[in-house]
Structures are given as C-alpha cells and as structure tokens.
Amino acid sequence: MTVASPIEREWRRHTPRQRLARFALYFGLVAACVVSLRTVQFVPEFLYDAPEQMADLLRRMWPIEWAHYPKGVHEALIETLHIATLGTLLAIVMAVPLGLLAANNITRHVGINYLAKLLLVSSRSVNSLVWALLFVAIFGPGALAGTMAIAFRSIGFVGKLFGEAMEEARQGPIEALRSAGAPWGSIYLKGYWPQVEPAFWAIALFRWDISVRESAVLGLVGAGGIGMAIDSAMNLFQWERVALMLVAIFAVVILAEIAVTFLRKKII
Amino acid sequence: MNAAVTARPPAFVPNWPARIAWIALALYAGYATSILDVSWARFVTGVDNGIRFVGRMLPPETEASKMTLMLRGIYETLEIAVLSSALGIMLSLPIGLLAARNLMPPWLTWPTRLLIALCRSFHQVIIAILFVKAVGFGALAGILALTVASIGFIAKLFAEAIEEISAKQLEAIRATGAPFMNVILYGVLPQVLTRFVGFATYQFDSNIRNSTMVGIVGAGGIGGTMFAAFQKFDYDYLLTILLAIIALIMVSESLQNWVKKVYQ
Known part of the structure; x- marks a missing residue:
C-alpha cells in the first residue's frame, strides 16, 4: 500500500512538468545574467567619469543654437515627415493585397496563405535600419532609400494586422450580399470594408506614428531626413546643433502623437 | 403609402x-x-x-577568422540584450507602480509619467548616441540605451495594467489591516503578474532586435561589424551577418512563445 490516500495528498498548484519548466526558465534567466555580467567588456574608468562626460555634453549642448533652425533643420525635418508618410502610404498599398492573401477566409488556399505570411514575417524581422542600408546600396543615399526602407519595414506590420482584422469579419453581411447576387467588388466594398474600416485606420495611424520615430534615425546610414543632419553635426562636434535637432525631433514626435490621438477620436 | 416607401433614404x-x-x-x-x-x-x-548588389552578396562569406569575429559580435549583442532587459525590468517594476494613478497620489504619478514619456520619445539609436558620448564606445552604452527604452515601454504598459485591476481584492486585503507593502504583494502583483511577464518577454525580444542595431553608432554588438562591412563594400560578409541576425531573431521568437506557454 504505497499509494497515499486522497486525503493525505498535498495540493499543489502546478504539475511537476510545469514546475520543472518554470525552474528551467528561472535557472536560465539567472545563468544568462550572471554569464553576461562576468564576460561583458567594459572599461570601469569610463563609467567613473560618465557623470563628468554627461555634464560636459550638456555644457556643449547649451546654449541651443536656435538660429540654425531655418538654415539646416527645417528642410530636413519636413523631409523626415515626407519619408514617414509616403513610406507608410506605400506600405499600405502593398500590404493590403498581401493581407488579403494571408487571410484564410478570403483566400481559401493554405499554400498561398502560408507564402503571404512568410513574406510578411520576413518584412518584419528585418530592422528598418537594415532595410535602409540595403536601399542605400541600391538607390544611393537620399530620401528615396529612406522611403523604401520605411515602406518595406511597415508592410509586415500593416499586412499582418489587416489580415487578422479581415479574418475576424462577421460572415452575416457577406452572406446577405452574396445571396442578393452582389458582384465581388460590392461584397468587398459594402460587406468587408465597413467592418474592417476602424481597424484599418487604427493600424495605419499607429504605424505612421512609429514611422515618424524611425525615419528620424534612418539618416545615420545615409537614407535622408534629419538623421543625416544629426550625423554631420555630430561628426563636426557641433553639439549645440545636435541639441537643436533633438529638440526638433522631440517636438515632432509629440505633435505626431497628438495628431494621431485626435484623428483616432475623429475617425474611429 | 407608396410615397412613404419611395421616400426611404438610400441604403448607402x-x-x-x-x-x-x-x-x-x-x-x-x-x-x-x-x-x-x-x-x-x-x-x-x-x-x-x-x-x-545581390550578385556581390552571393555566395555568403564563410572564412574562419571573419566567422569568429561575427560570433563574437553576436555574443556581445546577446549580452547587451540580456543585461539591458534585466536592468530595464527591475527598474520598470517600481517605476510602473509609482505611475499607477489608482495607487499613488498625483504629485508622484505626474513626474513619473513624464519620465516614462521622456524615455519613450527618442529612438533607441539616438539614446545610444548620447550614451556613447557619456560612457565611451562599447557594450555599456548599448546596455544603458536599451535599458532606457525598456523602461519607456514596460513601465508604461505595467502602469496601465495596474490601473485596470479590480479594486475589490485590494479592499479585502486593506480590510484585514495589511500594511501597504502587503497590499502590493498580495493584492496588486498577483493580478498583473501574467501580463507583466508578457510585456517583459516581448521587450526582451525587441531588445535582441535593437541590440543588433545600436552598434551602428558605436554602442557595441554585431551592428558595428555589420556597418563596417557595409562601408567597406564587403557585401558577402554583410549577407552572412544579416542571415545570422535573422536566425537570432527567429530563435528569440520561439523562445518568447515557449515562455508565454510556461506562464499562460
């Protein structure tokens, strides 16, 4: 009689398997942190004088060179906004068909669904800076490379979310239209579109907000916009100008966020 | 009768x-x-x-000395991701708590929320530029930059999650006369732990992605090697590095799925 009677059995929240998995996770986490801490290379002397260096940086940044704004910043800032907006628009144009191909209630073919999803995943897993590097090599430095980078990075994001929104559309209105003999154009325009429209605008605005932030750094690899101005100012140690550009980016990001919040309330 | 029917507004x-x-x-x-x-x-x-360009990328570089250089870069990238996530998660817990409006007084939540917004408003690479100036080239600048970015993301979502919890459990624990720390430990944390784990794993994943990039401005990791290969027109080596980064991201994504399954 080795089996414990039910009354003596101790109640535990997790099965042994779950406990083992959690233990493995904690162990792995601690091990990863310890190993990284022991092997990471940094010079302690740099850390000691970090406050001093930071103070020096701020001193060099002050006073902010406001006079430079109309000369070298305004144009680059507008270019950044154009890169973000046009890139997002281009991404939407390419992502909507891909999203339709990836949605299994629109395209009833598992192979095509899978292929479209693969394309969307590969677009997302390459960072926008890497996309920018590739397009700079193809189109040369400039805003065109930046626009393409933003577009190709955004396709995966927009396409995935749009495809999922299409999959969640209710079938009732679609069936009603179909049984009334509506052509396929009407089915999409009057059946699917009104259902996915709020999601579509939410995705587009969200992505545009992210694109504005990302397009500000694409210039560091030569893909146009304010990043290029920052890069050259930094290389010449003109920190007063760098400070001005950082303030400008901050203002644009905040304004973009306010605009997105406003439009979201208005449209959705 | 008929007029009423015809006067119906058009459907669209x-x-x-x-x-x-x-x-x-x-x-x-x-x-x-x-x-x-x-x-x-x-x-x-x-x-x-x-x-x-594609022609010059193929076939990918496999020379042994360059492979070791790349592996060292990948290893440093992982170190940056692990340490910045650990530091970011640890700092986000208190900061997120301080920013929750249903637990803390307004004079505490407003400054904290401002700090979080400041952490969020700049791209990681720009923060990395500033830290490279402050602590010099190398992994430390990348770790600090990604820590700041992690705080901006996790602390914000954590604060929002806390604001959505049910107040009944808090009241029940307060009614037993529990001190403030116990209210947090037994009333708040059990309600938000799963979501916090979700945010943390998501942030670890995005830290891996971003730690491959901060090297472009000299903040350590594989990004520096990649950008150097690009500037030297060493495109076949660039392809090798890109493939390694994509493999790294895929591993990290499946790891994220596993952690989510453990904690669901």
Whole structure:
C-alpha cells in the first residue's frame, strides 16, 4: 500500500512538468545574467567619469543654437515627415493585397496563405535600419532609400494586422450580399470594408506614428531626413546643433502623437 | 403609402468628407513623390544596381577568422540584450507602480509619467548616441540605451495594467489591516503578474532586435561589424551577418512563445 490516500495528498498548484519548466526558465534567466555580467567588456574608468562626460555634453549642448533652425533643420525635418508618410502610404498599398492573401477566409488556399505570411514575417524581422542600408546600396543615399526602407519595414506590420482584422469579419453581411447576387467588388466594398474600416485606420495611424520615430534615425546610414543632419553635426562636434535637432525631433514626435490621438477620436 | 416607401433614404449614403479626405491623400502622395525626385531612369539604374548588389552578396562569406569575429559580435549583442532587459525590468517594476494613478497620489504619478514619456520619445539609436558620448564606445552604452527604452515601454504598459485591476481584492486585503507593502504583494502583483511577464518577454525580444542595431553608432554588438562591412563594400560578409541576425531573431521568437506557454 504505497499509494497515499486522497486525503493525505498535498495540493499543489502546478504539475511537476510545469514546475520543472518554470525552474528551467528561472535557472536560465539567472545563468544568462550572471554569464553576461562576468564576460561583458567594459572599461570601469569610463563609467567613473560618465557623470563628468554627461555634464560636459550638456555644457556643449547649451546654449541651443536656435538660429540654425531655418538654415539646416527645417528642410530636413519636413523631409523626415515626407519619408514617414509616403513610406507608410506605400506600405499600405502593398500590404493590403498581401493581407488579403494571408487571410484564410478570403483566400481559401493554405499554400498561398502560408507564402503571404512568410513574406510578411520576413518584412518584419528585418530592422528598418537594415532595410535602409540595403536601399542605400541600391538607390544611393537620399530620401528615396529612406522611403523604401520605411515602406518595406511597415508592410509586415500593416499586412499582418489587416489580415487578422479581415479574418475576424462577421460572415452575416457577406452572406446577405452574396445571396442578393452582389458582384465581388460590392461584397468587398459594402460587406468587408465597413467592418474592417476602424481597424484599418487604427493600424495605419499607429504605424505612421512609429514611422515618424524611425525615419528620424534612418539618416545615420545615409537614407535622408534629419538623421543625416544629426550625423554631420555630430561628426563636426557641433553639439549645440545636435541639441537643436533633438529638440526638433522631440517636438515632432509629440505633435505626431497628438495628431494621431485626435484623428483616432475623429475617425474611429 | 407608396410615397412613404419611395421616400426611404438610400441604403448607402455617399460620404463626402471621406471622399475629400481620400482625394487629399492621393494628391499628397503625388506631391511628396515629386519631391523625392523619383524618375523612371533612376528606377531602372536602381534595379540594375540591385541585381549587381545581390550578385556581390552571393555566395555568403564563410572564412574562419571573419566567422569568429561575427560570433563574437553576436555574443556581445546577446549580452547587451540580456543585461539591458534585466536592468530595464527591475527598474520598470517600481517605476510602473509609482505611475499607477489608482495607487499613488498625483504629485508622484505626474513626474513619473513624464519620465516614462521622456524615455519613450527618442529612438533607441539616438539614446545610444548620447550614451556613447557619456560612457565611451562599447557594450555599456548599448546596455544603458536599451535599458532606457525598456523602461519607456514596460513601465508604461505595467502602469496601465495596474490601473485596470479590480479594486475589490485590494479592499479585502486593506480590510484585514495589511500594511501597504502587503497590499502590493498580495493584492496588486498577483493580478498583473501574467501580463507583466508578457510585456517583459516581448521587450526582451525587441531588445535582441535593437541590440543588433545600436552598434551602428558605436554602442557595441554585431551592428558595428555589420556597418563596417557595409562601408567597406564587403557585401558577402554583410549577407552572412544579416542571415545570422535573422536566425537570432527567429530563435528569440520561439523562445518568447515557449515562455508565454510556461506562464499562460
């Protein structure tokens, strides 16, 4: 009689398997942190004088060179906004068909669904800076490379979310239209579109907000916009100008966020 | 009788504001494209360049000394991701708690929320530039930059999750006379722990992605090696590094799925 009677059995929240998995996770986490801490290379002397260096940086940044704004910043800032907006628009144009191909209630073919999803995943897993590097090599430095980078990075994001929104559309209105003999154009325009429209605008605005932030750094690899101005100012140690550009980016990001919040309330 | 039927409004009313918005969007797209000076000739040379570019990328570099250099870069990238996530998660817990408006007084939540917004508003690479100046080239700058970015993301979502919890459990624990720390430990944390784990794993994943990039401005990791290969037109080595980064991201993504399953 080795089996414990039910009354003596101790109640535990997790099965042994779950406990083992959690233990493995904690162990792995601690091990990863310890190993990284022991092997990471940094010079302690740099850390000691970090406050001093930071103070020096701020001193060099002050006073902010406001006079430079109309000369070298305004144009680059507008270019950044154009890169973000046009890139997002281009991404939407390419992502909507891909999203339709990836949605299994629109395209009833598992192979095509899978292929479209693969394309969307590969677009997302390459960072926008890497996309920018590739397009700079193809189109040369400039805003065109930046626009393409933003577009190709955004396709995966927009396409995935749009495809999922299409999959969640209710079938009732679609069936009603179909049984009334509506052509396929009407089915999409009057059946699917009104259902996915709020999601579509939410995705587009969200992505545009992210694109504005990302397009500000694409210039560091030569893909146009304010990043290029920052890069050259930094290389010449003109920190007063760098400070001005950082303030400008901050203002644009905040304004973009306010605009997105406003439009979201208005449209959705 | 018949008149009432015919007077019924049409099923699909034309939405003029929306149509005008669409037309404006199309006009903008045309205008912005004209600024970019995209021409057919440029497109053709671009395609030509693209083919040559891909041709020079193939086959990927596999020379032993460059492979060890790349592996060292990947290893440093992982170190940056692990340490910045650990530091970011640890700091986000208290900061997120301080920013929750249902637990803390307004004079505490407002400054904290401002701090979080400041952490969020700049791209990681720009923060990395500032830290490279402060602590010099190397992994430490990357760790600090990604820590700041992690705080901006996790602390914000954590605060929002806390604001959504049910107040009944808090009341029950307060009614037993529990001190403040116990209210947090037994009333708040059990309600938000799963979501916090979700945010943390998501942030670890995005830290891995971003730690491959901060090297471009000299903040350590594989990004520096990659950017150097790009600037030296060493495109076949660039392809090797890109493939390694994509493999790293895929491993990290499956790891994220596993952690989510453990904690669901």
